[in-house]
Amino acid sequence: MSFTNQKKFDAGPRRWALRGDLLDFTAAPSWGDTESPAVRFDRDHWLLIEDGRIVGRQAHEPDDSWARKDHAGQLVLPGFIDTHVHCPQLEVIGSYGTELLDWLKRYTFPSECAFADPVRSRAGAEVFLDALLASGTTAAVVFATVHKVSAEALFDSAAARGMRLITGKVLMDRHAPDGLRDDVVQAEQDCIDLIGRFHGRDRLAYAVTVRFAPTSTPEQLAMAGALCRADASLYMQTHVAENRAEVAWVGELFPQARSYLDVYDSVGLVHERSVLAHGIYLDPHDRVVVTDRGAQVAHCPSSNLFLGSGLFDWPGAAFNVSLASDVGGGTTLSLPRNMLDAYKVQALRGERLTAWCALHAATRGAAEALQLGGEIGGLSVGQVADLCVWDWARGPVAEARDAVARELHERVFAWMTLADERNLAACYVAGRQRV
Structure with a gap:
């Protein structure tokens, strides 16, 4: 991980920006739908964070008034x-x-x-x-x-x-x-x-x-x-x-x-x-x-x-x-490990759990069920910057699988199937890095 300017991130800047592949949900995905309009995915975007809350997301690089944390090529999810x-x-x-x-x-x-x-x-x-x-x-x-x-x-x-x-x-x-x-x-x-x-x-x-x-x-x-x-x-x-x-x-x-x-x-x-x-x-x-x-x-x-x-x-x-x-x-x-087990449970019942339904249940869906949707569970402006950043793949098996993934659900499902806590690159709570 690197910075693109000299501001010291560990000091906890009020305004900073995180770069990565941003994925969250705007609604609940339908069961079995692998191409869901509820999925919001912005490859190589910036998330702008001020005083622990998300204040913007954009494709272009922010100006030098923002401290920057570069997670380019990594998956950024809500905590x-x-x-x-x-x-x-x-x-x-x-x-x-x-x-x-x-x-x-x-x-x-x-x-x-x-x-x-x-x-x-x-x-x-x-x-x-x-x-x-x-x-x-x-x-x-x-x-x-x-x-x-x-x-x-x-x-x-x-x-x-x-x-x-x-x-x-x-x-x-x-x-x-x-x-x-x-x-x-x-x-x-x-x-x-x-x-x-x-x-x-x-x-x-x-x-x-x-x-x-x-x-x-x-x-x-x-x-x-x-x-x-x-x-x-x-x-x-x-x-x-x-x-x-x-x-x-x-x-x-x-x-x-x-x-x-x-x-x-x-x-x-x-x-x-x-x-x-x-x-x-x-x-x-x-x-x-x-x-x-x-x-x-x-x-x-x-x-x-x-x-x-x-x-x-x-x-x-x-x-x-x-x-x-x-x-x-x-x-x-690890909730990714539990997502995989949830897939196995449904497979034994003759059903197929998508990565979208699994991820939604651990992010936006859980937040809304707890009546906390305005605070956590997504990467929307106004929400608290509780974030986790993941390597898409770790190790030769996962890297080989990731390299041939043809579309977004296939890639995220492979991540869900093969990732564990070793894939975690960083974890932020209210904009402060904790892992």
Whole structure:
């Protein structure tokens, strides 16, 4: 990477320009459409950035009043948005031999207990957020642990990096080991305190965070719903219909509910700021409810394949679908790797996922589902300059494939299939280089 003038980029100039192959979306691409009018691609263009926001994009070189960063010949995308990922699970990624419920008991819950320690929480948050950035992910909806200090550490660490982060203290008051249970009264007090201190500060937002229905009593679920009703700007995140055994367990615990989703919907937890992870076994009525409420499903393909949870019906979804890594049920924080796994999931269902639908779900689509489309998810004037820059190809195999790509979708699909975090050339958050 080089500069075309003498201004020192590391000092953080107010006005600077980035050169590269700019790709983002002006609308949602249609399923199966490889020549989509929703795709905006400007080869060898300049993106103008001032005070951390995009103020222009142009073909001609800017004048000498702009510091310049030259990524010519590299792919410039909006920073990725991971809509469902667990901070404390990096230590259990790649754990052998279990499905969801046993995996939680054997690996995840013991690992999460350590986050009661504020020092451990802060160290974990630092490593986790740096790992996201090293994968080209600049914004995320994150699960902390049941411990208040784990959410505090994430908020503080994200603010120090200028990241858009949505998180919250996990709610679990039953069916969890000692050290991972809270109670309704204290949990509510903790949530209210965290909301007051962090929600809306910098680029932070609070998510009422229900682990999943089996680990919350009806009283705690009702409390969570009341928090959402009291402040419509709050997010809500949880898991739903991920695994057949999990769905059956929810049926036993909540016999009065029509479905797993109904457990949440009946107490006001399904709304336009709800992020529902997985959603593999939503029935037709559930799908209508998700659509009508304006909620989204965070599709976690790597996790669904690794844990053997099932195959998500993406083209059958009328609701918003975003892309997520999950981790450690998933096997990588890299959203390009998850795009590839999403393609494999759909291929097993007899469908074909385009690079456009996959990329949109990790950028503009996720941003709009989070009601953040004016801030992130694109390369439009006025948006925050959260960007990731990629080598089109790394290594002899990818370079040979890239050299013979005939049109744009073929080239981007090959990048999606063969790229990983080693292809990342740079990552910018609010115009500041972080990787």
